[in-house]
Amino acid sequence: MKILFVNNFRGRGGGEEFLRDLLPGLVQHGVKVGLVCRPNTPLVGIFSGSGVEVYPINRNGIDGILSVFKIAKIIRNTGYEIISIQRGHDIFQSWVASLLSLRKTTLTYTVQVPEFLKSSFLLHRMDRITTISRYIAEKITNFAPSVSKKVQILYYGIDLSKFKQDVIAPGWVKNRFGLSPDTKIIATVGDLWKNQIEFLESLVEIRSKIPNARFAIVGLESGYVDVDIFKQKAAELGVSDAVLWVGRLTKDDMRRFYADVNISVSTHRNEGFGIWVLEALAMGTPVVSANAGGIRDSLEDCPAGMLVNNGPSEMATAVIKILKDDSLRAEMSEAGPRWVAERFSKERMIEDYLRFFESLG
Numbered sequence: 062m063k064i065l066f067v068n069n070f071r072g073r074g075g076g077e078e079f080l081r082d083l084l085p086g087l088v089q090h091g092v093k094v095g096l097v098c099r100p101n102t103p104l105v106g107i108f109s110g111s112g113v114e115v116y117p118i119n120r121n122g123i124d125g126i127l128s129v130f131k132i133a134k135i136i137r138n139t140g141y142e143i144i145s146i147q148r149g150h151d152i153f154q155s156w157v158a159s160l161l162s163l164r165k166t167t168l169t170y171t172v173q174v175p176e177f178l179k180s181s182f183l184l185h186r187m188d189r190i191t192t193i194s195r196y197i198a199e200k201i202t203n204f205a206p207s208v209s210k211k212v213q214i215l216y217y218g219i220d221l222s223k224f225k226q227d228v229i230a231p232g233w234v235k236n237r238f239g240l241s242p243d244t245k246i247i248a249t250v251g252d253l254w255k256n257q258i259e260f261l262e263s264l265v266e267i268r269s270k271i272p273n274a275r276f277a278i279v280g281l282e283s284g285y286v287d288v289d290i291f292k293q294k295a296a297e298l299g300v301s302d303a304v305l306w307v308g309r310l311t312k313d314d315m316r317r318f319y320a321d322v323n324i325s326v327s328t329h330r331n332e333g334f335g336i337w338v339l340e341a342l343a344m345g346t347p348v349v350s351a352n353a354g355g356i357r358d359s360l361e362d363c364p365a366g367m368l369v370n371n372g373p374s375e376m377a378t379a380v381i382k383i384l385k386d387d388s389l390r391a392e393m394s395e396a397g398p399r400w401v402a403e404r405f406s407k408e409r410m411i412e413d414y415l416r417f418f419e420s421l422g
Contacts, residue, residue: 149178
């Protein structure tokens, strides 16, 4: 089986982390795997020495037109049977390249964000569509009901060997910010466009019951209008001193971060899935989230998580309950790694995708 993945994203996000774990796993199962991406992007470095054949192709200016012919030549000469498209803006390029290759190929599109390409014509050019959550699957089928039979949900999985709660000593965050050992740290992950501002109202209520609680944000402290609005509201509510700006972190630093976190929260209602939630659970961190978006797929019936429906007050109540009940938090902390290992391991994800690709033959 020969599969060519196409991802022309310039940066590194959840979709790229997903490929980092999936593609080498497919190679280990004997699949010939190629990847078309832009030159000098994180994806080039991620797959260096991985067994994945990387094809860096420029898409700027006239190169954007020429890239279609280059990809067609790769498909034709290497005999790729399946073209797996990772982002909506790559559909047209991949579809035309497939036609020009004069080979019979199967086109699949993996939808990882709710803001997918709104083109019924291009969606219908796909043989199969995979999504990472029920939330996104519902959005696609509502937009184009006629493609519903092509849509299949395949969940993320994470490398559990990299996220183990008992191998990282606590203290990294508290030492960095000069916090006392008994400080309660509430965490969230993502830049400020993920609606973290809503949690500030919850934080006011939480601090009235737990004065030493802090809200740690793994994300940028500047560069977004959302950051300025967030800081202004934090000042108005009198909780600016309770916000810890951690910045973006590497995977190694994320593990050290979670070792100091008491609970993680999400008020984002438009999350495609949220790999970071799985990482938090695997590190023994309970998670409380708004009952919306793709995060529901990882937290429904989860003994280490809670979904809340009614805004900041209910969110605050849930967080306070967990932080004040040591036995409850201990139970949730122990349950999280088991939950992820049973349902969201990297190995399970690779096996699911392998079966999916084999079914296309």
